[in-house]
Amino acid sequence: xxxxxxxxxxxxxxxxxxxxxxxxxxxxxxxxxxxxxxxxxxxxxxxxxxxxxxxxxxxxxxxxxxxxxxxxxxxxxxxxxxxxxxxxxxxxxxxxxxxxxxxxxxxxxxxxxxxxxxxxxxxxxxxxxxxxxxxxxxxxxxxxxxxxxxxxxxxxxxxxxxxxxxxxxxxxxxxxxxxxxxxxxxxxxxxxxxxxxxxxxxxxxxxxxxxx
Amino acid sequence: xxxxxxxxxxxxxxxxxxxxxxxxxxxxxxxxxxxxxxxxxxxxxxxxxxxxxxxxxxxxxxxxxxxxxxxxxxxxxxxxxxxxxxxxxxxxxxxxxxxxxxxxxxxxxxxxxxxxxxxxxxxxxxxxxxxxxxxxxxxxxxxxxxxxxxxxxxxxxxxxxxxxxxxxxxxxxxxxxxxxxxxxxxxxxxxxxxxxxxxxxxxxxxxxxx
Ligand SMILES: [Zn+2]
Ligand SMILES: [Zn+2]
Numbered sequence: 077x078x079x080x081x082x083x084x085x086x087x088x089x090x091x092x093x094x095x096x097x098x099x100x101x102x103x104x105x106x107x108x109x110x111x112x113x114x115x116x117x118x119x120x121x122x123x124x125x126x127x128x129x130x131x132x133x134x135x136x137x138x139x140x141x142x143x144x145x146x147x148x149x150x151x152x153x154x155x156x157x158x159x160x161x162x163x164x165x166x167x168x169x170x171x172x173x174x175x176x177x178x179x180x181x182x183x184x185x186x187x188x189x190x191x192x193x194x195x196x197x198x199x200x201x202x203x204x205x206x207x208x209x210x211x212x213x214x215x216x217x218x219x220x221x222x223x224x225x226x227x228x229x230x231x232x233x234x235x236x237x238x239x240x241x242x243x244x245x246x247x248x249x250x251x252x253x254x255x256x257x258x259x260x261x262x263x264x265x266x267x268x269x270x271x272x273x274x275x276x277x278x279x280x281x282x283x284x285x286x287x288x
Numbered sequence: 289x290x291x292x293x294x295x296x297x298x299x300x301x302x303x304x305x306x307x308x309x310x311x312x313x314x315x316x317x318x319x320x321x322x323x324x325x326x327x328x329x330x331x332x333x334x335x336x337x338x339x340x341x342x343x344x345x346x347x348x349x350x351x352x353x354x355x356x357x358x359x360x361x362x363x364x365x366x367x368x369x370x371x372x373x374x375x376x377x378x379x380x381x382x383x384x385x386x387x388x389x390x391x392x393x394x395x396x397x398x399x400x401x402x403x404x405x406x407x408x409x410x411x412x413x414x415x416x417x418x419x420x421x422x423x424x425x426x427x428x429x430x431x432x433x434x435x436x437x438x439x440x441x442x443x444x445x446x447x448x449x450x451x452x453x454x455x456x457x458x459x460x461x462x463x464x465x466x467x468x469x470x471x472x473x474x475x476x477x478x479x480x481x482x483x484x485x486x487x488x489x490x491x492x493x494x495x496x497x498x
Contacts, residue, residue: 097300234445
């Protein structure tokens with residue numbers, strides 16, 4: 077046991093049994109099958125091109141994250157005066173306003189989760205590529221976490237959409253989305269695609285290789 | 289390494305590739321992967337009916353969500369109403385159009401699509417009749433769409449927007465708001481009911497006994 081809470085006993089994998097496991101419907105398929113006979117999904121014992129796709133989407137996600145934080149997210153016009161707010165600006169404004177919980181939610185969803193996700197995906201991809209010196213246990217929890225949490229970054233994009241829709245017709249102020257909104261949405265989408273491209277079975281192969 | 293014969297009672301964990309034989313899983317009990325703890329099997333035939341009913345309820349509520357006002361804003365004598373449709377269209381001009389499309393997909397099209405595909409694939413099964421054509425395709429895509437249906441994230445966005453506007457104006461929630469909240473709760477419950485393996489085995493059995 078390696079203290080991860082999972083049974084670290086060696087289990088026979090489909091690959092070791094000379095079969096291909098379908099990731100869509102869990103069927104054990106024959107090695108010559110290209111499509112799963114049960115559900116019709118394409119089969120691969122291990123997805124060998126997965127890391128290339130992970131890195132390509134990852135890079136796109138990082139590239140769009142930079143302008144998303146530099147350019148304005150919200151443009152508020154109050155009787156002839158336009159005010160621009162970046163993502164961080166919005167968080168600071170909420171904080172001054174006394175809405176601490178909401179400020180923290182937006183900060184976590186818009187800054188902490190994306191940055192943490194970039195680091196985590198890069199670390200996992202490197203761990204598969206260079207299998208030395210990594211403790212396998214924590215890696216698995218990291219992957220589960222990354223897969224679960226990524227979508228939640230979209231909160232701020234929805235907030236901007238709701239504000240823009242509601243405040244458009246009011247005479248006192250009008251709120252318009254800034255260019256950062258589109259960059260941020262693109263960044264979240266690309267990072268999700270990066271995480272979805274990851275073949276978690278390759279991480280588990282590493283764990284077996286690292287186990288005594 | 290010898291190649292075993294592919295057998296229908298073998299279950300491969302989609303996360304770690306460990307092989308299991310899951311013949312004797314008691315109905316309604318969960319079976320987990322011995323290696324990575326992923327739920328491999330849960331829910332029997334009665335869960336199938338439950339999933340179809342929950343999905344149908346969500347789909348009906350979705351029509352309320354799209355066509356009724358979601359939030360209403362009052363500021364002195366001015367009032368503004370926004371439906372979910374207005375929210376989607378708020379980006380529709382100029383360079384923001386792709387974003388409008390993305391928001392529309394995430395909060396309306398993909399949730400509705402996923403529910404429709406699930407009902408299409410599982411509806412006939414839950415009534416004991418043979419599956420409709422394309423059931424396999426529908427089920428595969430229902431699973432692929434899942435991470436991109438973001439109704440619950442939109443609800444958190446609404447909460448944040450309410451706080452931001454609390455100072456500026458008075459806000460009231462319309463019928464669509466409560467319908468949407470109900471959909472989020474129903475979907476969260478529905479997704480815990482059946483595992484992929486259980487659904488596909490049921491579909492497999494129905495196809496072969498047709
Ligand atoms: Zn399959
Ligand atoms: Zn597993």
